Amino acid sequence: MARYRVTTGATELPDDTGCSILHVDMDAFFVSCELRTRPELASQPVVVSGGGPRSVVAAASYPARRFGVRSAMPFATAKRLCPHLVCIQPTPGLYGEVSRGVMGIFRQLTPLVEPLSLDEAFLDVGGALRRLGTTPGALGARIRERVAAEHGITCSVGVAKVKFVAKLASGMAKPDGMVIVPAAETLEFLHPLPVSALWGVGKRTEEQLRQHGWHTIADIAATPPARLRRAAGRAVGDHLWALANGHDDRAVEPESAEKSIGAEHTFDVDVFNRAELGLELLRLSERVGATLRSRGLRGRTVSIKVRFGDFRTITRARTVLSATDVARDIHRTAVELLAEHAPTGAVRLIGVRVEGLDTGDEGEQLSFTNDEPRWRDAEVAADVARLKFGSAAIRPASLLSPREE
DNA sequence: TCTGGGGTCCTGCGCCCG
DNA sequence: TCTGCGGGCGCAGGACCC
Numbered sequence: 001m002a003r004y005r006v007t008t009g010a011t012e013l014p015d016d017t018g019c020s021i022l023h024v025d026m027d028a029f030f031v032s033c034e035l036r037t038r039p040e041l042a043s044q045p046v047v048v049s050g051g052g053p054r055s056v057v058a059a060a061s062y063p064a065r066r067f068g069v070r071s072a073m074p075f076a077t078a079k080r081l082c083p084h085l086v087c088i089q090p091t092p093g094l095y096g097e098v099s100r101g102v103m104g105i106f107r108q109l110t111p112l113v114e115p116l117s118l119d120e121a122f123l124d125v126g127g128a129l130r131r132l133g134t135t136p137g138a139l140g141a142r143i144r145e146r147v148a149a150e151h152g153i154t155c156s157v158g159v160a161k162v163k164f165v166a167k168l169a170s171g172m173a174k175p176d177g178m179v180i181v182p183a184a185e186t187l188e189f190l191h192p193l194p195v196s197a198l199w200g201v202g203k204r205t206e207e208q209l210r211q212h213g214w215h216t217i218a219d220i221a222a223t224p225p226a227r228l229r230r231a232a233g234r235a236v237g238d239h240l241w242a243l244a245n246g247h248d249d250r251a252v253e254p255e256s257a258e259k260s261i262g263a264e265h266t267f268d269v270d271v272f273n274r275a276e277l278g279l280e281l282l283r284l285s286e287r288v289g290a291t292l293r294s295r296g297l298r299g300r301t302v303s304i305k306v307r308f309g310d311f312r313t314i315t316r317a318r319t320v321l322s323a324t325d326v327a328r329d330i331h332r333t334a335v336e337l338l339a340e341h342a343p344t345g346a347v348r349l350i351g352v353r354v355e356g357l358d359t360g361d362e363g364e365q366l367s368f369t370n371d372e373p374r375w376r377d378a379e380v381a382a383d384v385a386r387l388k389f390g391s392a393a394i395r396p397a398s399l400l401s402p403r404e405e
Numbered sequence: 406t407c408t409g410g411g412g413t414c415c416t417g418c419g420c421c422c423g
Numbered sequence: 424t425c426t427g428c429g430g431g432c433g434c435a436g437g438a439c440c441c
Contacts, residue, residue: 049409050409052409054409057409058409072406072409073406074406074408076406077407077408078406116440117411117440117441119441120441199440201439202439202440203438203439234415234416235414236415259413261412262410262411263411264409264410264411265409265410266410301433311408313437314435314436315435317433318434319433319434349409353412
């Protein structure tokens with residue numbers, strides 16, 4: 001794989017003709033953002049994590065990774081692997097702000113930018129090359145320079161003919177590098193890789209594929225699609241076969257409508273008290289409602305998620321007559337679902353989600369019942385107050401601590 | 406490893422309707 | 424009137440992604 005890697009300042013790049021897809025991925029994003037103001041920690045093992053008894057690692061610096069620390073690992077495990085690990089609490093708002101700046105650089109180069117998360121995006125630079133008088137590889141190098149110069153963080157870039165290969169390439173480029181996969185060498189690049197490298201193959205599917213004797217992408221590519229369908233299901237089978245043969249016709253989509261908005265919370269200690277769960281549902285419904293309103297969205301289906309002490313997880317959903325963005329309505333449905341479906345016992349996590357979203361452009365929504373007070377007006381007024389005076393300015397009385405009351 | 410929080414997508418099932 | 428069938432929808436659960 002080393003031959004695809006482009007070293008900084010290299011004058012001769014691999015053949016990038018027809019490689020119009022770039023995948024850009026920030027290196028250890030949350031940690032990198034934090035280290036901008038704490039450069040003295042640059043060579044230390046650092047993680048960003050809530051640090052609570054049930055927290056996991058949100059991001060790990062490369063020095064931390066040398067101790068086996070990985071993101072999504074329980075913080076307690078990380079600390080065991082690396083006792084002198086430095087833990088930084090997440091800074092609200094910081095990562096979104098850096099992300100917007102970085103995405104802004106991408107959009108100056110091409111309008112075809114598809115963010116996948118705060119720290120990565122696909123770019124289709126096919127149309128921009130002539131206008132900018134450059135090549136995909138040179139553009140990738142320019143992006144890396146600008147992100148570092150303007151935002152003080154490093155990123156890795158994958159350049160390829162299709163999305164999924166570009167994404168694999170950026171993963172191999174990490175940290176702080178670039179990998180170009182010439183279009184003509186796509187299969188040569190893919191086939192030695194393990195099946196787990198395929199987009200959509202996690203632990204379970206990998207195990208399933210291995211049981212059939214399929215270990216590498218070459219094995220998948222050589223298997224008749226009908227056999228893959230029988231083994232992995234129709235959609236997944238077709239998807240894997242296409243990827244393994246280098247086919248990925250998904251375009252870079254700049255606009256993608258959100259499908260659901262949710263919030264969830266894991267308790268430090270399991271909760272048995274139903275009233276306390278109801279209160280948490282109110283807190284979460286407030287957050288979901290505020291997010292919906294801030295994005296001009298409403299949803300028709302309210303679902304709750306309950307994870308019990310033994311990690312068994314259930315979800316229960318209800319579709320209501322008219323779409324809502326009102327926390328009070330969301331909360332009412334969530335509480336009903338909890339009462340009707342969740343057995344008593346230790347609860348570890350509880351969550352609320354609203355699905356079936358639309359923009360609510362069809363005019364004033366119908367209230368659940370016509371004689372309801374104008375809760376939506378009240379919540380919108382509270383949004384404005386929070387914007388002005390901070391998030392603690394207005395909360396339902398039931399969410400105040402006894403001292404505040 | 407004792408497992409967060411934000412999401413998306415797929416599958417399978419039951420129900421309703423024509 | 425009964426039965427079979429297929430499509431659409433709602434729902435639950437699971438796998439996966441970052």
